[in-house]
Amino acid sequence: MHDIRAIRENPAAFDAALSRRGDAPLSSELLAMDEARRAKIGAAEAAQAEANKAAKEVGAAKGRGDEAEFERLRALVSEKKAEIAALNDEAKAQDAALTDRLAVIPNLPADDVPMGADENDNAEISTWGTPREFDFKPVEHFEIEGVKPGMDFETAAKISGSRFVLMSGAVARVHRALSQFMLDIHTLENGLTEVNPPVLVRDDAMYGTDKLPKFAEDSYQTTEGMWLISTSEIPLTYIAANHVIDESYLPRRYTAHSLCFRSEAGSAGRDTSGMLRQHQFEKVEMVSVTHPDQSDAEQKRMLRCAEDLLERLEIPYRTVLLCTGDMGFGARRTFDIEAWLPGQNAYREISSVSTTGDFQARRMNARFKPTEGGKPQFVHTLNGSGLAVGRCLIAVLENGQQADGSVALPKVLHGYMGGETTINADGSLS
CATH class of the missing domain: 3.30.930.10 (Bira Bifunctional Protein; Domain 2)
Structure with a gap:
């Protein structure tokens, strides 16, 4: 299994090693999958922060008797929970897809392995x-x-x-x-x-x-x-x-x-x-x-x-x-x-x-x-x-x-x- 972080750090070296095996470059495809996965994780974290903030404000709204604000914040927290769950599910699915893709890519040859076809x-x-x-x-x-x-x-x-x-x-x-x-x-x-x-x-x-x-x-x-x-x-x-x-x-x-x-x-x-x-x-x-x-x-x-x-x-x-x-x-x-x-x-x-x-x-x-x-x-x-x-x-x-x-x-x-x-x-x- 390949380390996506290593590919992220040096995609050209990864593609060059694959080419020695006679395989097409794959770093762009893999990094696009990785970026989509990370974007979903980032969006989930942002939504969680918003939910946490709203949850703290719920008590304050109730304390000052602002019923309309209290209900709005409760709805927002509920909405964010659903959004977070959906984003996490999407991130897990994209992570699984990336793992499956990495699982069928061959190991990279050592530097002293000679080039050849068969x-x-x-x-x-x-x-x-x-x-x-x-x-x-x-x-x-x-x-x-x-x-x-x-x-x-x-x-x-x-x-x-x-x-x-x-x-x-x-x-x-x-x-x-x-x-x-x-x-x-x-x-x-x-x-x-x-x-x-x-x-x-x-x-x-x-x-x-x-x-x-x-x-x-x-x-x-x-x-x-x-x-x-x-x-x-x-x-x-x-x-x-x-x-x-x-x-x-x-x-x-x-x-x-x-x-x-x-x-x-x-x-x-x-x-x-x-x-x-x-x-x-x-x-x-x-x-x-x-x-x-x-x-x-x-x-x-x-x-x-x-x-x-x-x-x-x-x-x-x-x-x-x-x-x-x-x-x-x-x-x-x-x-x-x-x-x-x-x-x-x-x-x-x-x-x-x-x-x-x-x-x-x-x-x-x-x-x-x-x-x-x-x-x-x-x-x-x-x-x-x-x-x-x-x-x-x-x-x-x-x-x-x-x-x-x-x-x-x-x-x-x-x-x-x-x-x-x-x-x-x-x-x-x-």
């Missing part, structure tokens, strides 16, 4: 690892012989429809091992607090984390009006909602492994083969709530936490800084980590690490009390995948595939697999 304009920051050279043609994850018995799309479609998968046996076990591995590193080494959050949330939580109203069609809603989360960023970030936190309590760092649900309304025809883009998936999320002065450093810290997981899994990757045209609605800066998938001969996103600045904090009224005193200030919130479990499974399977249809598992997972190191070509483990 993913082709993203800036590569670094790479790690060398893609393996195969002595056979590598295939996609769902085409690997040892994976086929444990990755059933046909049965999942019978149960639930398209974009679902039924994992079983060795594949399901590796999937579970990956989530456990990620949580262990985050909690035991990275200093994150593990949370097991609800996957059903209210409107306020969706709105506070900028998922409503913008992304309603991408989300699933129950008949009772609850929302299935698209990421545990939503409940983890909303922990801070409507709180004033002591500065000494910052930063707060959380992680959660949860089911996630997305309708994929805007992705018709994209990644329909395999389990790269599903309606239901699992993700280990990282969320930080920080002091504004710490948020940029915290984003880099979170990025390293995600990158380190891929390095331990021996998966080559590259890290890119998203351009203004490819960045998400609520982000002011986003780094994507893209894992190498030999079956596609391409890097594909496996994690996004974003800072929202105070964009979400304003929507959910999350503030901190400065140690040195002064008014409470808005916190900064950050989120990042650490990692998307299903996509990480794809990367492990494709990078570990062998000519005989088996899959060699990364060493770091062997302990989580009870010492098993390989998915055999028949789908068994050994």
